[in-house]
Amino acid sequence: MGFKTQIRFLHKWLGLISGLIVFIVCITGCIFCFNDEIKDITRKEWRLVEPQNKPFLMPSVLKEKAKEIVPKNKISMVAYYGKNRSAIVYTYSDAENLYLYFNPYTGQYLKTENPKTDFFIIVEYIHLYLLLPDYIGKHIIGGATIVFILLLISGIIQWWPKRKSDIKRSFTIKWNAKWRRVNYDWHNTSGFYIALIALILAITGLTFTYEWVGDGIYKTFNFGGDKAAETKTPVIDTTKFKSISVTAIGKAFVQTMKLQPKAEMFFVMVPQQKTDIVSTGAYPHTLRYDQQSNYYFHPSDGKLIQSQTFDKKTLGLQVVEMNYGIHTGQVLDLPGKIIAFTVSLLASALPVTGFVIWFGRRKKSKKSKKNIKKPLK
DSSP states (O other): OOHHHHHHHHHHHHHHHHHHHHHHHHHHHHHHHTHHHHHHHHHHHHHBOOOOSSSSHHHHHHHHHHHHHSSSSSSEEEOOTTBBBBBOOOOOOOSSHHHHHHEEETTOOOEOOOTTTTTHHHHHHHHHTTOOOOHHHEEEHHHHHHHHHHHHHHHHHHHHHSSSSHHHHHHOTTSSSSHHHHHHHHHHHHHHHHHHHHOOOOOOOOHOHHHHHHHHHHHHHHHHHHHHHHHOOOOOOGGGGSSOHHHHHHHHHHHHHOOOOTEEEEEEEEOOOOTOOOOEEEEETTOOOOOOOOEEOTTTTOOOOEEEEEGOOOOOHHHHHHHHHHSSSGGGGHEEEEEEEHHHHHHHHHHHHHHHHHHHHHHHHHHHHHSSSSOOO
16 A cells, blocks of 8 residues: 555544544533633623722631531632632532632622533533543543544645645635535545644643643753652641641732732632642633742741742743643633634534545445446356
């Protein structure tokens, strides 16, 4: 077999093997893409609040209010999403995780959200794990994503025109042809146009499955280096204090806001045991999880131990932390989300149109064999 024949053979069977999973991953990516915008419309009663000219309540206050509602749950994080948005207290227990929404100015309880029954979180879990146990599902998704990358590359190799006269035909769809020809042209042409962005979405998606992909991105942009060393949290001497101070969490939050006065979104990680420090983060834009600055405080007195602002991080770490924004298109705001949505939608059609091409050729091949007359004896 020639090179292109081998590539065609590889493309066909990899597509048939992974097609269904690729379709599921792409279509759930489409649905999840505008989840914040849709939730702001359908759940505005507890996601949005009237902005007030006064400071947010301390995390400890919201933490105690959450404890009154779900006394058996532990508090893992308190997050403030913006001046016109509710604060969320993230809780967990052996039985379930619950997200409690509060007005950040008054402390008014607004809503409890269970991720197990939330539509968009279910869609996200299908996208990440196919609703299987994560240690199984993530490898199925990861394997299918790697195959999808190979399909994009092999598809481009197949599509690449041999002659200059074929270039125009390769870039267009012959809409007035029979539907099978339109399907064939659509598969090839749409695959070419979305290939680069689809490749970026696929690679960034792999970081959620395989840590080595994130490490590879880090090393690529830094020309080496150790990601674990740069992201290592400071260690404290636990023998010099008795317990975690409630005021330390509030001090950490106040200092973070002072250090990042232009930031719109903040989070405070609540220490779970004596050895844990108080870690906080700040983001310049609401509902955008890139360009974060991180701070680490002592749990006994709230003294700042270490800071790591976004501009001080290496390029590799900046890119890794922008991964979610790149994958979802958030990094370019609404235009980026539209691009990510469109590319994911077109990518979800590729397994379908590819299957139609394969099935049509298979059917035609069987028909041709039946029409061949048997030789006379």
